[in-house]
Amino acid sequence: MKTDLIVIGAGPAGSMAAINSKCDAILIDQRPEIGVPKQCAEGVSESLFEKIGVKPKKEWISKEIKATYMIPPSGIQIKLDDKKVKKAKFGFVLNRKDFDKGLAEIAANTGAELMPKTRFIRAERTERGVKVYAKQFNKTIEIEGKILIACDGVQSRAAKSFGLDTTLPLRYIESCYQYEMTDIEVESAVELYFGRVYAPGGYAWVFPKGENSANVGVGIVPSLAEKRAKDYLDDFLKQKRLKGGKIVEINAGAVPVSPPMKKTYANNLMVCGDAARMVNPLTGGGIHTACISGSIAGKIATKAIEKEDYSEKFLSEYQKLWRNEFGRELEYYGKAQEVFIKLTDAELDKIAESLLEIKLEEISTMEVLKAILKMNPKLLWKLKSLVV
Amino acid sequence: MVKVNKDMCMLCGGCASVCPYNCITVTEREVIIENCKECGTCIKFCPVGAIE
Numbered sequence: 001m002k003t004d005l006i007v008i009g010a011g012p013a014g015s016m017a018a019i020n021s022k023c024d025a026i027l028i029d030q031r032p033e034i035g036v037p038k039q040c041a042e043g044v045s046e047s048l049f050e051k052i053g054v055k056p057k058k059e060w061i062s063k064e065i066k067a068t069y070m071i072p073p074s075g076i077q078i079k080l081d082d083k084k085v086k087k088a089k090f091g092f093v094l095n096r097k098d099f100d101k102g103l104a105e106i107a108a109n110t111g112a113e114l115m116p117k118t119r120f121i122r123a124e125r126t127e128r129g130v131k132v133y134a135k136q137f138n139k140t141i142e143i144e145g146k147i148l149i150a151c152d153g154v155q156s157r158a159a160k161s162f163g164l165d166t167t168l169p170l171r172y173i174e175s176c177y178q179y180e181m182t183d184i185e186v187e188s189a190v191e192l193y194f195g196r197v198y199a200p201g202g203y204a205w206v207f208p209k210g211e212n213s214a215n216v217g218v219g220i221v222p223s224l225a226e227k228r229a230k231d232y233l234d235d236f237l238k239q240k241r242l243k244g245g246k247i248v249e250i251n252a253g254a255v256p257v258s259p260p261m262k263k264t265y266a267n268n269l270m271v272c273g274d275a276a277r278m279v280n281p282l283t284g285g286g287i288h289t290a291c292i293s294g295s296i297a298g299k300i301a302t303k304a305i306e307k308e309d310y311s312e313k314f315l316s317e318y319q320k321l322w323r324n325e326f327g328r329e330l331e332y333y334g335k336a337q338e339v340f341i342k343l344t345d346a347e348l349d350k351i352a353e354s355l356l357e358i359k360l361e362e363i364s365t366m367e368v369l370k371a372i373l374k375m376n377p378k379l380l381w382k383l384k385s386l387v388v
Numbered sequence: 389m390v391k392v393n394k395d396m397c398m399l400c401g402g403c404a405s406v407c408p409y410n411c412i413t414v415t416e417r418e419v420i421i422e423n424c425k426e427c428g429t430c431i432k433f434c435p436v437g438a439i440e
Binding site: 030031032037039091117119153154155156157160166168169170173175176177222223228229230250251252253254256 | 398399400401402404405406407408413414415418420429432433434435436437
């Protein structure tokens with residue numbers, strides 16, 4: 001079959017790419033059901049939907065968040081809520097299954113051909129553009145197009161087909177494990193637990209989903225860990241806070257926590273979202289970067305097809321645009337993560353104590369980071385030596 | 389040769405993202421390992437310890 005644009009992966013990046021393209025597009029995904037399984041803690045900032053220009057459906061949002069707890073190994077709680085934060089707009093815990101499927105539906109309704117249970121095998125360049133070989137049930141299908149957008153997540157194979165190396169060293173990936181739990185007490189607040197005791201190199205979390213349910217998980221950097229992510233989570237569950245909770249779903253996954261790929265385009269190719277490691281290395285959050293990069297790639301693909309120019313030079317505009325949106329931010333958080341993963345539990349306890357009385361203008365990773373650096377100038381020096 | 393314990397595996401795909409030799413493909417129902425160099429990177433990554 002023939003089309004203009006081939007998008008691999010119907011996560012948020014892929015669907016946004018298809019939604020923002022105005023050409024013939026085919027969107028393939030290896031999963032029989034888009035959005036399933038969930039591989040995400042589902043937290044997003046309040047500005048997401050405004051930024052991506054999509055009106056959220058009620059069922060996409062599981063819970064509105066009104067506060068954040070940061071908890072170091074000592075157990076003291078730094079609570080950031082409307083008493084501490086001037087513009088107290090925190091965000092949401094999404095229902096990723098409905099959100100992802102909802103975005104894919106919009107993509108299909110705006111003209112893209114959606115193909116679930118269609119697994120990318122490989123791609124090659126042809127005279128006309130690109131040819132993708134994919135497995136659909138027991139058949140191998142061939143899709144011919146002009147441009148390929150790789151949105152196939154952390155284990156991306158599509159970008160590798162065109163020579164871009166997306167392999168992640170163990171230091172720059174988080175091994176994640178999560179239970180969706182019910183019958184536990186939750187507030188409209190996310191809880192973040194820091195320290196090697198909970199999650200070396202990352203953090204443990206409780207993100208509320210409903211009245212008495214939450215995503216409870218850990219993300220660890222394997223090169224710093226002494227046991228499996230599952231072991232850290234099972235230990236985390238032993239605390240009083242979660243006693244009696246029941247597990248209703250188990251999730252596992254990988255989150256890139258490296259700076260984004262240096263080059264996210266090639267002739268006939270753009271790489272978006274997790275596949276291009278567009279994740280905030282400090283928080284592991286990657287939904288808004290996936291959506292924004294996908295949107296930009298969809299628009300650039302449309303232009304390229306209008307102009308019949310699929311060259312690397314033309315597509316480099318994609319990288320310029322996403323870098324303008326969030327590139328510097330991700331680089332900076334990457335440096336901050338280099339500093340933070342080296343902190344001992346005792347140092348984290350001290351930092352937490354320094355934050356007991358903080359006041360913030362608004363809630364964002366940058367604001368919290370600035371407050372931490374202000375109260376702990378030594379960290380600021382360490383960070384500066386990396387940034388310069 | 390590394391082996392995936394199918395009963396343990398969550399099919400999360402993380403092993404495929406860390407394999408320095410691109411030997412691993414994770415489909416929606418299985419993990420395929422071809423030409424394994426036995427470097428052990430995937431074993432260190434696996435969140436549940438499904439790779440031996």
